[in-house]
Amino acid sequence: MVAELGHYSLILALLMAILTATLPLYGAARGDGRLMSLAGPLSYGLFSFAVISFGALTYAYWVSDFSILNVALNSHTQKPWLYKITGVWGNHEGSLLFWLLILSLFGALVAWRGKSLTLRFKARVLSVQAMVSIGFLLFMLLTSNPFLRADPAPFEGNGLNPLLQDPGLAFHPPFLYLGYVGFSICFSFAIAALIEGDVSPVWARWVRPWTLLAWSFLTIGIALGSWWAYYELGWGGWWFWDPTENASFMPWLAGSALLHSVIVVEKRETLKSWTVLLAILTFSMSLLGTFLVRSGVVTSVHAFASDPERGVFILAFLALVIGGSLTLYAFRADKLTAGGHFKTISREGMLVFNNLFMVTALATVLFGTLYPMFVDAFLGEKITVGPPYFEATFIPLMVPVLIGMALAPFMPWKRADAMRLGQNIRTIILIVPISLAIYFILIGDYTPLSLMGFCLAGFLALSVFKELADRTQLLKGDFQKSWKRLKGLPRAHWGMMMGHFGVALITLAITASETYTTEKLIVIKPGDSVEVSDYVFEFAGSRPIAGPNYTAIEGGFRVTKDGQFITTLLPQERTYWSPFMQTTEAGIHSLISGDLYAVLGEPDGQSGWQARLYFKPLISWMWWGAFIMMLGGFVSMTDGRLRVALSKKSQKSTFDGGSDSAHDKSSTFVEVKS
């Protein structure tokens, strides 16, 4: 019954989506207000049916209704309730339904809060949003129906991959999807703007919070995935340049570029057509990411082709959405006239610089990800493109990005004075890299790459504080005045600082852990100890333990430093039974200075055990960095000036044109308050 309810709701949602995609759009073209005002209610309808459908599937998982094939294949009565629920989106069909749910939720949010948008523009945005929903609905109904029955219904389900029964992974996909789908709003705004032939600062003020929202979710989603790989896969790696990871990283790169270029549209009314293209590109990457990974085309052409129906559908859908919007772009982009001019050395110039490098980085990642597939398709050869390619192309591209990131906040709009800039930051340019260089050359333990990484991280982090000090005139000594200025800083500015500081932390963590990780691969007997970096790991022995749906061998390592007890690491080697699978659970203890990391291997048959022990300096700062970046995104989103876009008044224009320039330092990010 619940399956039929869910299935039926999907069909009704499709009808709603078709109506939303056509009537308001036609009304907008004809100037028919009644048709245009249908967009809101229809979007609510679409969302309601998506909720019912998703609720039906969730209920089926909750009660373990194995008469639904999807539940039988992905759930199990003995599974903890949390993983029953996360199992809903942990599979192909369910994840599509989850996508649809968020897609229609965001559409409904625009319908609800979009009072400052003109009726015509709102109608177009919601129609485009519904068109994307149609694609997902058809894909589900025609090839990937989550409500298919299993006949006969089995007594017990197939379980969930035990690797996936983990909080890190269970919550990693929803964050990614919130990110991917958030960009759909930017996409719909971009398409509506192309149809309308106009991109205004108000447009940018709408797109910016959505970009921030999507970008923040995507940031934390990627970080969670990486953290999961780090503690679950058992050898301390955290990023593999695996196609699945690249698929989430590519929209992030495009989204980061969009985040910056949309500011230029808002403040300076220029870069319009480029920003629209980026909005299309970002969502295209999200679609490519979801579909290609879900269908397996990237990992292997065979998997793609193993279900030709899905493959053809995916390709047709991508061609329609991406091809269609790029065609529209090709014919309409010249309507978007550029505004003010600017010099190369200016804040706009730096943001363009950022965009160029981000998009180039995106292109190299895309190329590396698709290349094996094309070689396989055309030459029939199996090759893989591994970390060496990505490291060789990606890292050099990030160096100028990091430098630009440190410099840009010091520059005013339109035209900056290179000399002044140099004076402004010469202290950190001189102090940071030189002192770091001396330090590392003196201790003698460095590589050119690591030296560069530390210098860049230090330079970027200090530039954030220097810029804050400049802005609040902290160094002038009047603390009361500084405090007032500090409180007066726009939230968007805080967001930027947090974002950039997060990047500095990540750079530092990557450099330190890649360069100075100590690794010991040993066979160890109970009572023996081994020194890893400054820490002594004493093996206390192993014992069998039983979990709810697995059995495990647990090893104990007592870690001390200079005789001081620090922690006991308890790595496990787990064996799950439904389905059968062996996993390693690393024993990890995070210190501020780095992570102690232990993995238990096989016994050697003579009372010894294989073990891998690591000390990874500063590595957990990477995830803190990502967390700070995400927070920065949210802080920036709550900036009052972005909410202003929601009020009627600002629609006229609170745009402050060229009022700020080099003489007005504090207003480079400050808008006319309204």
Added chain:
Amino acid sequence: MMRFLPLIVFSLIATGLGIGLTLKPTIIPSAMVGKPLPQFSVALLKDGVSDDDNNLTHRDFADGKTRLLNVFASWCQPCRIEHPLLMQLAADGHLIVGIASKDDPTDSQKFLDQLGDPYKNVGLDLDGRLGIAIGTSGVPETFIIDGNGMITYQHIGYIDTLTFKQEILPRLEAAKHATGGQE
């Protein structure tokens, strides 16, 4: 012209994807289909232990009767999904031979005691070598072996009523027609 550049780049990628889609065979044919069962001999399952006096061998299949050969294991959850259907098929008079794959005989017996035993007899593939010899890629799988001991069909994964009716039953009938019925 610059405005068309994104479209052109995307068209190239999409064309590549499209060609990739058509170049590849959609179904990878199983290596052993159309060949006789390889020579093998494994112990039979009897009351939870391996029956060392009686073996299941390839010769048992070339007796003019068409059979289903089902590879299962007690640790395999999809096997539980298809098990009720196997019980039904056995009740309908189909001959089914089981291969317990990489499973403890005690566990296999428990599995059958719990869910019912649809098999005429069960061979023990303790180390998984028989599975490799007949070309399995996992558990469960179901083969059709005709009356001459030839593998005429291999189904990878569990079977349900629909796949049985659409994919297995017609081939099973054809095999029976060609090489002799079951009874």
